[in-house]
Amino acid sequence: MTEEIRFDENGLVPAVVQDYKSGRVLMVAYMNAEALQRTRETGQTWFFSRRRNCLWMKGETSGHRQKVKQMMYDCDRDALLILVEQTGAACHTGHYSCFYQDLEGNEVENKLVDPALMYATG
Amino acid sequence: MTEEIRFDENGLVPAVVQDYKSGRVLMVAYMNAEALQRTRETGQTWFFSRRRNCLWMKGETSGHRQKVKQMMYDCDRDALLILVEQTGAACHTGHYSCFYQDLEGNEVENKLVDPALMYATG
Numbered sequence: 001m002t003e004e005i006r007f008d009e010n011g012l013v014p015a016v017v018q019d020y021k022s023g024r025v026l027m028v029a030y031m032n033a034e035a036l037q038r039t040r041e042t043g044q045t046w047f048f049s050r051r052r053n054c055l056w057m058k059g060e061t062s063g064h065r066q067k068v069k070q071m072m073y074d075c076d077r078d079a080l081l082i083l084v085e086q087t088g089a090a091c092h093t094g095h096y097s098c099f100y101q102d103l104e105g106n107e108v109e110n111k112l113v114d115p116a117l118m119y120a121t122g
Numbered sequence: 123m124t125e126e127i128r129f130d131e132n133g134l135v136p137a138v139v140q141d142y143k144s145g146r147v148l149m150v151a152y153m154n155a156e157a158l159q160r161t162r163e164t165g166q167t168w169f170f171s172r173r174r175n176c177l178w179m180k181g182e183t184s185g186h187r188q189k190v191k192q193m194m195y196d197c198d199r200d201a202l203l204i205l206v207e208q209t210g211a212a213c214h215t216g217h218y219s220c221f222y223q224d225l226e227g228n229e230v231e232n233k234l235v236d237p238a239l240m241y242a243t244g
């Protein structure tokens with residue numbers, strides 16, 4: 001239950017997003033209580049942007065949405081794991097996963113789409 | 123590279139640990155620069171405990187260690203993904219993964235081992 005989630009001092013909890021089919025970890029983002037509520041109500045992932053200080057729906061501009069399949073919390077109730085059906089690329093760079101570089105800076109995954117096309121208008 | 127990782131205002135970065143074989147997300151924990159350095163040097167996962175305010179090696183008392191297979195950072199360089207070979211259970215509760223409950227509080231995974239045995243001495 002939402003009220004059992006232990007949000008941090010900024011009212012946020014980290015959410016790990018994983019593709020339910022491939023098992024690939026796609027991204028880590030943060031939810032506040034409202035983002036979590038919207039995610040549960042809509043079945044699409046919503047997050048809180050710490051940089052922009054606002055709620056955002058994943059794929060709102062790119063169309064690369066995440067349909068929620070299952071949501072779990074961990075033993076400490078201070079982290080979420082969200083299994084999703086990912087449309088297109090999860091990363092704004094056009095990569096399927098945001099984790100596309102190893103610690104040596106090598107790309108371990110090619111781009112799925114051209115990022116210029118992800119956010120093209122009209 | 124370590125110097126490129128964007129640690130937060132507390133000098134920490136969240137690390138998602140995933141079983142490299144099963145693809146199961148096992149836990150989320152935090153690393154400071156020293157924990158990351160020890161992880162890279164030893165090939166075993168080290169974390170920083172926010173509650174106990176100290177470094178700890180995963181499996182130090184339980185023996186349920188994590189051998190590092192691959193480490194990645196994300197597009198923002200403020201989260202890590204660590205693929206590991208997990209010995210035994212990752213969770214202190216005896217569950218294979220710390221994410222063993224869905225948001226309704228249902229256990230989605232049975233215990234792998236008796237936690238009393240994980241931390242037994244002698």
